[in-house]
Amino acid sequence: MDLLNTLVDKGLRRELPTRDEALAVLATSDDDLLDVVAAAGKVRRHWFGRRVKLNYLVNLKSGLCPEDCSYCSQRLGSEAGILKYTWLKPEEATQVAAAGLAGGAKRVCLVASGRGPTDRDVDRVSQTIRAIKEQHGDVEVCACLGLLSDGQAERLRAAGADAYNHNLNTSEATYGDITTTHTYADRVDTVHKAHAAGLSACSGLIAGMGESDEDLVDVVFALRELDADSVPVNFLIPFEGTPLAKEWHLTPQRCLRILAMVRFVCPDVEVRIAGGRELHLRTLQPLALHIANSIFLGDYLTSEGQAGKADLEMIADAGFEVEGADQVTLPEHRRGGGCHGSAPSACHEGGGVCGTAAPVPSADEPRTDLVAVRRRGAGTDLPPNA
Numbered sequence: 001m002d003l004l005n006t007l008v009d010k011g012l013r014r015e016l017p018t019r020d021e022a023l024a025v026l027a028t029s030d031d032d033l034l035d036v037v038a039a040a041g042k043v044r045r046h047w048f049g050r051r052v053k054l055n056y057l058v059n060l061k062s063g064l065c066p067e068d069c070s071y072c073s074q075r076l077g078s079e080a081g082i083l084k085y086t087w088l089k090p091e092e093a094t095q096v097a098a099a100g101l102a103g104g105a106k107r108v109c110l111v112a113s114g115r116g117p118t119d120r121d122v123d124r125v126s127q128t129i130r131a132i133k134e135q136h137g138d139v140e141v142c143a144c145l146g147l148l149s150d151g152q153a154e155r156l157r158a159a160g161a162d163a164y165n166h167n168l169n170t171s172e173a174t175y176g177d178i179t180t181t182h183t184y185a186d187r188v189d190t191v192h193k194a195h196a197a198g199l200s201a202c203s204g205l206i207a208g209m210g211e212s213d214e215d216l217v218d219v220v221f222a223l224r225e226l227d228a229d230s231v232p233v234n235f236l237i238p239f240e241g242t243p244l245a246k247e248w249h250l251t252p253q254r255c256l257r258i259l260a261m262v263r264f265v266c267p268d269v270e271v272r273i274a275g276g277r278e279l280h281l282r283t284l285q286p287l288a289l290h291i292a293n294s295i296f297l298g299d300y301l302t303s304e305g306q307a308g309k310a311d312l313e314m315i316a317d318a319g320f321e322v323e324g325a326d327q328v329t330l331p332e333h334r335r336g337g338g339c340h341g342s343a344p345s346a347c348h349e350g351g352g353v354c355g356t357a358a359p360v361p362s363a364d365e366p367r368t369d370l371v372a373v374r375r376r377g378a379g380t381d382l383p384p385n386a
């Protein structure tokens with residue numbers, strides 16, 4: 001396929017594809033899907049080999065957000081039955097982070113709900129960063145605290161943060177349909193602030209919110225323009241109790257095409273499969289590892305992921321290796337930072353009764369059975385999934 005040969009050549013040279021080429025990836029047929037994955041895989045292996053970076057989310061503060069992001073289970077007015085709690089103490093956060101690191105994660109992503117941190121919040125998170133770094137010298141720490149005010153990125157950097165995450169989520173044209181309490185420009189500004197403070201910028205998207213192919217290409221081109229070091233690709237988890245609860249648009253094949261498009265447009269950045277991985281890719285998750293070089297281990301912010309052990313087995317079975325603390329994620333020309341991704345949340349954990357055959361759902365049926373609110377780890381007395 002000429003298109004794919006062209007995209008591989010451009011990816012190996014870090015040359016930006018045209019918008020039409022990016023759109024054409026999203027429009028490929030199921031018959032061409034394995035060719036698309038193989039082509040994106042060549043670009044992925046050129047820059048990242050067969051390594052998979054594991055990241056671990058610690059939800060420092062859950063729910064009760066005054067913002068109205070319609071995809072989010074923590075939003076103002078959300079009726080999703082998620083865990084709600086205020087700031088974890090540094091020692092509590094460190095304990096949760098340690099479980100993820102013991103499971104193989106090399107980056108800890110410290111996330112808090114809210115529009116943005118107060119200076120006191122930045123102090124709290126700085127204490128947590130220092131506590132984690134004291135115990136785990138080689139860990140990468142990414143903070144994700146919302147919109148930053150002047151000087152806050154510098155303070156996080158001084159406390160030892162390596163990266164800051166703030167997702168663009170969707171195209172500028174449709175941003176106002178998703179959120180009304182802040183703007184796309186606010187989000188871009190925070191990514192600039194992180195960059196300017198010497199933090200590695202992590203910024204990504206959420207697919208499956210009813211956007212067009214043009215919107216997806218717009219947001220991914222914007223992320224390339226922002227020069228994010230890592231791009232988390234979330235697949236919407238349509239939480240009951242949120243405005244997007246009925247938006248079930250994604251298929252595993254569509255998710256693979258989206259990931260491939262992201263890889264071709266941002267060939268040398270850490271492409272992370274984020275929230276919604278288990279829910280939407282389902283049994284095709286291992287194929288996605290041929291495109292993306294990074295995942296979250298264990299649970300998401302407000303929902304459960306598959307068991308950490310299953311993540312590790314999947315990586316090994318698919319012929320990939322977990323990236324070690326002594327390996328550098330980014331290619332030489334991008335070094336000088338790292339990054340995270342705020343995932344809205346994702347999925348599952350069985351639910352059937354042993355010995356009974358569960359009915360096989362049809363391919364286009366919403367898989368509400370795979371959405372499980374997180375009830376373990378941070379903010380609970382139960383051990384975290386790692």
Ligand code: SF4
Nearest residue numbers: 065067069072075113
């Ligand atoms: S995405 Fe962040 S800012 Fe938006 S509602 Fe959720 S927690 Fe609040």
